[in-house]
Amino acid sequence: MAILDLDDLARNSNTTAPPCHAHAAPASNQRLRQAECKAGDPDPRHHADAEEEEDDELLLKGVRHLCERGGGGITRLPARYVLPPSDRPAAPDHRIGIAGAGGGSGSLIPVIDLARLRAAPPGGQERAAALAELDAACRDYGFFQVVGHGLADGAGGGIAMLDVARRFFDLPFGERARHMSLDIRAAVRYGTSFNQLNDGVLCWRDFLKLVCDDLGAVVPTWPEAPADLREVVSSYARSCRRLFRELMEAALEALGIGGAAAGEVLADCDAGSQMLMVNCFPACPEPELTLGMPPHSDYGFLTVLLQDQVNGLEVRHADRWVLVDPLPGALVVNVGDHFEMYSNGRYKSVLHRVRVNSSRSRISVASLHSLPPARVIGPAPELVDDVKNPRMYMDTDFATFLDYLSSAEGKHKSFLQTRRLTTVPPADTTAS
Numbered sequence: 001m002a003i004l005d006l007d008d009l010a011r012n013s014n015t016t017a018p019p020c021h022a023h024a025a026p027a028s029n030q031r032l033r034q035a036e037c038k039a040g041d042p043d044p045r046h047h048a049d050a051e052e053e054e055d056d057e058l059l060l061k062g063v064r065h066l067c068e069r070g071g072g073g074i075t076r077l078p079a080r081y082v083l084p085p086s087d088r089p090a091a092p093d094h095r096i097g098i099a100g101a102g103g104g105s106g107s108l109i110p111v112i113d114l115a116r117l118r119a120a121p122p123g124g125q126e127r128a129a130a131l132a133e134l135d136a137a138c139r140d141y142g143f144f145q146v147v148g149h150g151l152a153d154g155a156g157g158g159i160a161m162l163d164v165a166r167r168f169f170d171l172p173f174g175e176r177a178r179h180m181s182l183d184i185r186a187a188v189r190y191g192t193s194f195n196q197l198n199d200g201v202l203c204w205r206d207f208l209k210l211v212c213d214d215l216g217a218v219v220p221t222w223p224e225a226p227a228d229l230r231e232v233v234s235s236y237a238r239s240c241r242r243l244f245r246e247l248m249e250a251a252l253e254a255l256g257i258g259g260a261a262a263g264e265v266l267a268d269c270d271a272g273s274q275m276l277m278v279n280c281f282p283a284c285p286e287p288e289l290t291l292g293m294p295p296h297s298d299y300g301f302l303t304v305l306l307q308d309q310v311n312g313l314e315v316r317h318a319d320r321w322v323l324v325d326p327l328p329g330a331l332v333v334n335v336g337d338h339f340e341m342y343s344n345g346r347y348k349s350v351l352h353r354v355r356v357n358s359s360r361s362r363i364s365v366a367s368l369h370s371l372p373p374a375r376v377i378g379p380a381p382e383l384v385d386d387v388k389n390p391r392m393y394m395d396t397d398f399a400t401f402l403d404y405l406s407s408a409e410g411k412h413k414s415f416l417q418t419r420r421l422t423t424v425p426p427a428d429t430t431a432s
């Protein structure tokens, strides 16, 4: 099947400087950025003169390279990374605590125990209770943590994945740079920021994108170093695909969709696209002025996120940004735009962003799962009725999403907003 460009396309954002396909050259973006900063930022340090500025060529080599240059360490944030004051991350409003883990402030983020679901026989009360928890998590938060998934240790596990990711980003720049490409459709690509060619403000993030469709064909094109990367990452990708399918089966059951209708969606999931984004967020000299990733939602059905023990992920919930404390061994799962549309708005694809910190580098690995590009997505007929559940979304396909990205709407709205049919006020899509 066709390889999708999903590194910027898999997500959409409606920040002040959106990662749209505006085709603005980086140099003009820089001037724009400086003008915006002048308008809104009282701190003259952040309006550095052009000659003081790091040139774009250097910045597009990535954040790690910037930090490592000349023996390591930079003490101030180059202006290209400085967000306008309204988009900067304030001190976290709230930390999402982990049920039963003693973290944060309580038991706000849902934790789904997959072992419990696996053990619960079909039709029984225990299964109904476990499915109700999953349903509530997707409805109320659009985010949950999964434990009991069996993906922590051993081959295909998260520990090995994080370890090899860390070793990849520790390689000398020249080794990583072999995979740099301006071709956003490349199946393997090392890059920086969110959409590095179009971002007005750069993000404090480097990434390795690996398209995982047809693993047999793509793995030989993946980095040769570290020597075990291909084996570890392909094994982890397979584990994630299995987990994605299992979660989709459970979510469809929770939605009351079975039989041929569920079979059709699951077949599309099997034929669909998977992309791993291996993210590195280096320690940042002025973390309060920038973000590792801007507010965005993920385009696909579900995203499975592995993170190390350094926090940074923030989720929009009840009009606030809430920081998700990593729960050891857990994977974070979030609902994407496809699933919100398919579930007719019952499940929420919510904005999330990544904040960075001044002392510790952070690694995360997002496995993004979408349906095949030719597949038209719309609300499941089983979830629509004329009385209580009118259809909330138009049918949509990948080409529509591409049009949105290159349109003026892409700068001001979220993709989901553009697909809504009813007059129901849109879910919170503001950036701060």
Ligand SMILES: O=C(O)CCC(=O)C(=O)O
Residues within 6 Å of the ligand: 011, 277, 279, 293, 298, 305, 307, 312, 313, 352, 353, 354, 364, 365, 366
């Ligand atoms: O690093 C994280 O916690 C989130 C990453 C993410 O949202 C993404 O890759 O889409």
Ligand SMILES: [Fe+2]
Residues within 6 Å of the ligand: 011, 296, 297, 298, 303, 352, 366
């Ligand atoms: Fe995301």
